[in-house]
Every structure is written in structure tokens, then in C-alpha cells.
Amino acid sequence: MNVIVKTIEQTTEEILTLAATHFKVPRAGLQASDDFYKKLGIDSLQALELLTRLENHFGVELPDYEVQGVSDFSTLASRIQARL
Amino acid sequence: MNELTNTMDEYKGKSLSWSVADGVIELALDRAPANEIGLAMLEDLERFITMLPALELKASALIIYSKQKAGFSAGADLRELYAQAQKMEMASAVKGVRDFLNRIHAVMNRLDTSPLTTIAAVHGVCFGGGFELALACDLIVADKMARFCFPELRLGIIPCFGGIPRLKRDIGNAVVRDLLLTGRSINATKALAVGLASQVAAEGEALRVARSTAAQTTKFDRTTAAAAKEFIKPLPAEELRREIELFCELFTRPAVMEALLKFVESTDAMPYLP
Numbered sequence: 001m002n003v004i005v006k007t008i009e010q011t012t013e014e015i016l017t018l019a020a021t022h023f024k025v026p027r028a029g030l031q032a033s034d035d036f037y038k039k040l041g042i043d044s045l046q047a048l049e050l051l052t053r054l055e056n057h058f059g060v061e062l063p064d065y066e067v068q069g070v071s072d073f074s075t076l077a078s079r080i081q082a083r084l
Numbered sequence: 085m086n087e088l089t090n091t092m093d094e095y096k097g098k099s100l101s102w103s104v105a106d107g108v109i110e111l112a113l114d115r116a117p118a119n120e121i122g123l124a125m126l127e128d129l130e131r132f133i134t135m136l137p138a139l140e141l142k143a144s145a146l147i148i149y150s151k152q153k154a155g156f157s158a159g160a161d162l163r164e165l166y167a168q169a170q171k172m173e174m175a176s177a178v179k180g181v182r183d184f185l186n187r188i189h190a191v192m193n194r195l196d197t198s199p200l201t202t203i204a205a206v207h208g209v210c211f212g213g214g215f216e217l218a219l220a221c222d223l224i225v226a227d228k229m230a231r232f233c234f235p236e237l238r239l240g241i242i243p244c245f246g247g248i249p250r251l252k253r254d255i256g257n258a259v260v261r262d263l264l265l266t267g268r269s270i271n272a273t274k275a276l277a278v279g280l281a282s283q284v285a286a287e288g289e290a291l292r293v294a295r296s297t298a299a300q301t302t303k304f305d306r307t308t309a310a311a312a313k314e315f316i317k318p319l320p321a322e323e324l325r326r327e328i329e330l331f332c333e334l335f336t337r338p339a340v341m342e343a344l345l346k347f348v349e350s351t352d353a354m355p356y357l358p
Contacts (some may be wrong), residue, residue: 001257018158045154045198055271063268064233 006084009029011058012077018057019050032074054080092135093142097128102139107302109146109200116211118154121245122161123214126184128193136198144306145201145298148221149291154229155208157217160245178332185244185328188213192246196220197319197343199310201301205294206230206281211269216245219254222313225297226281233269239343244331249323255279262313276303337344 006014012032020027023040029040030040037047055062058081070076090096092106099115111132113119121129124299150156195202195217204218205228215232216226226232234251236243242263251260254312259278263270275281285293301309 016234048209049229052231052271056228056273059271061274063266065266066267 006081007082008077011081012073014057015054015073015080016076018053022050022053030073032077033072036073036076037071037080057062058084060084086193092138095131095135097131098130100128102132104139105141106299107142107144109143110297111146111148112151113148113157114151116152118209119150119152119156119214120161120164121188121217122164125161125185126188127192130187130356133191133194135179136194139156140198140200142302143200144199144271144302144309145203146195146221147203147291147293147294147298148217150207151203153208155214156210157211157214158209159212159214159216159235162344162347164224165304166341166348169341169344172338178335181335182332185331187258188245189324189328192216192220193319193321193324196246196317197314198248199306199313201298201309201313203294203297205244205285205290206232206272207288207290210235211235212243212247213245216243216247216250216253221245222317223283223297224275224281224284224295225285225290227285227287229271229274229279230272230275230290232263232271232275232280233267234263235267235269235292237264237267239347240337240340241334242327242331244327247326249320252323253318253320255297266333 010022012022016030016032017038019029020030023042025040036042039069040046041049051067053064060080062079062083067076068078070079095102099119100111102109102111113125115125119125155271168180172180196322201223202221203223203225204221206218208217208228209231211233212235215234234243234247242248248264251263255278262268272281272284274311276284283293283297
């Protein structure tokens, strides 16, 4: 069976696209290094929603303690990549 | 609708409402911001429980859901708990906590053992006491954006509305320990995989799925359904009593008040989240 593994760049791109779609902001305005709390103007409840959407999208589990303190898309992508 | 127009079949209180139609009772939690369970919610739940014997005569199922966007329920009202505790000596505070817990346990136990088929339609946050309310139901229908969590250990306490005994009754101990000892939240897919939820619904569809499930239960003989439920869902009465004792012991520790103070002073919209 061939296993297709996403690259970190692909994972990051999918996160940015998902965040832009869900929070209704232009995709072009989001960068991997952005602080998503500030850039998207979200609180921790919305961050939890984003976490759930990412888990559903990638089919992974992201324990809260692994993303605690994470505020940029790039680090979020590496946390997800580690579970793909 | 105001208090004067409330009837047995239809009621609107400060924090919830209920109605009965086509053999199904719908109990809607509706207290901003996230259905925190404090005295107001407890009193409304007690009112519902008082009416339940009469309601059970005309229904086959009960659906509990939330009208709040944030989710099913964020759990116990910790701000109220802290404010009440600050007004009195610790011995009086513990007495007040024990009284509250005895009352909420009576509500949960009555829901748990109702002859109706009970369904929690869960969306968004289902944390702490809210999770415990869902666990008192026979079935959990989870919106795919639902999130389940027992964050209590972060505050130096344990779940105290019957959560641990009910979780132990329903799912494997390894998952119980994971949820309890890490305080992490899990999504609907995981909840389904571990046997916590019985169905997952698309976003915004949990209530519709719960209604469809409830309609199915109205086709069965109630005596048989109630007997089947009693047979497979025993109340873990002794463990529930021990949970109250353990909570009251832990509650007296200074670390608990410090953690509650930190929670109360947080400016975050949802400070109980990780």
C-alpha cells in the first residue's frame, strides 16, 4: 500500500486555507509565522473550534497540552505533522 | 412566555425551558454565556425533576440540548462557587458545597434512572459539570464540533456531579484515566470511538439526529424499554456518595481557592480552557 505523506509545507497551507475559510479572512493575508490569536482576532473558545476543525480535517488527535502556548500557524503545523 | 403562562407541559425558567410534544420531552439549557451550572440552573433543574414523574406518563424520551452557541455546557459556575466561598469560613463553605452537591446529585441520579430514554444532543463545549449532565443521559449524540473535557484537576479538584462513576460505568478505565488525569479535551470522533457518544452528527445537526432517535423510541412498549434500561444501566450509588466526600476533602485545600481566584481574575473569554 502506498502511503502518501504530506509535507510540512502542504500541512501549513491546508491550515492557513482552513483558518481563512472558517474565520472569513482573505487567504493571502495569512502567513505561517502569524500569531493566529492576533491575526484572526480569536479568543480561546474560537481557538478550540479551530483545533477541532483541524483534528477533523487531518484526522488526528491534538491533545490540548501539545498546543498549549502555541500561537503561530507554523508551530501548529509541526504539531499536526508529528501526528500524521 | 412568562412564569404565569408556564404549564406542566411547557415551562420557561431563568436558565432553561422544556416542552412536551409527540411523546418527547425537550429540555433546552439556555443560560449565557455557556450554561454554567450554578444555583439558578440547579433550581430550574430541580423544578424539572419535580415535574418529571407527571411528564414521564406522557412521554417515551427526553432530549437535553443547549440553545447557547458556545456549547452544551461549560460546567459548574466556578465564579459563583468562588464568590460564595469567599463570604464565609471554610467550614461553612464546605457545608454549602456539600449541600449543593447533594442537590445536584439528586437531580443527576433522577435523570439517570428515569424510565424514559434520555438523549443528550451535544454541540460545542461539554466540559466538567456539563459533561456530567450528558453522562447522566442514556445516549449522547455529538455534533462533530463537540468537545468533551474534565478540566477539574487544573483547579485542584475532581469532577463532582457524578462524572467519574458514570464515566467508569460507560467506558474503559484507560480512557477514564486519560481524560481525568491529563484534563485534555476530546472531539466527537474520539468520543464515538471510545464509546462515549453513540452517534456523531454533522455540524448543527445534533438536535435533529436526537429528535430522530427519540422518535424511534416512541415505537416501543415503555414498560419493556424501562425494564431494559434498568437492567443495563445500574446507578453506581456508593461511588457517587464517595465522590462527594472526596470532593469536600479536596475543596478545603488552599490550592483550590488559589486556582479558583486565578480563574475568576482571568480576562479570557473561556478561562477554563487549556
